[in-house]
Amino acid sequence: TSPISIDYGLTSALGTSQAGTCSVISSTNNYCTVQLTGLKANTVYYYKCMSGTSSTPVYQFRTAVAPGTSGQHIIFAIVGDTRAAGDHVSPDTLITGRNARFLEATLKTKYGANYWTKVSHILNGGDLVMAESNGNEYSREFFLPFNNLTKHLPTYVSIGNHEGNGSYFFNFMKYEDLGPVSGGDLEKYYKFQVGNCLYLMVNSNTNFQTPAQLNWFTTVLDAAKNDNTVDFIFLTFHHPGNSEMWPDGNTGWIQTN
16 A cells, blocks of 8 residues: 555645555555644644545645633534445445435535534434445445545544444544543543533443443543533434334433433
């Protein structure tokens, strides 16, 4: 694979470069990751992705409002179950693409062509793919259909049952810095704060309906109760507690705990 990097800066001239790593998923897909550090809060950055001598066009994104900042409009989109229909052999990605285009069109209608200057991020309730066992599905069912949105907006995913506890999800979605700092769960569930809004991304899959996660959850809520920089708390999880749309999916662990 070619050397991978991101060139970025405060103008379209860019000026700063950060190298990354790349791994081969299949004969047709590589997965590459670059971590940018030291960015200013609530600031527009320009960037392009480099692979050897090839590059993407220059895109833009806005960093999050700094944690603890009040008096801001924190606007975010919520989606879920965005995977393809059918089976993993011949998935129907038409609905996936249509949903992504509908969300993009809605954001442009409400907030203009540069919607990403007003919208903070996307919350995704999980089930990005039909079958976690096939790493190629992440390109086909998530990265490609949603790339017009995700090249501008950070996306935070609460893992679904179709991802389960799969290694592809945790290799592709880089939430290690946001999860528990001790124990073995690391990025299995996590939290982040934007302005005065705290977001808890709960893992509702059966194998993580555990005392460890409940202890983390309770500890985070107790800390937030005594934190005057937190005014709002949002939870995202895949399995519903009580749902009129899909009552068969109602989950007692979510309801009770």
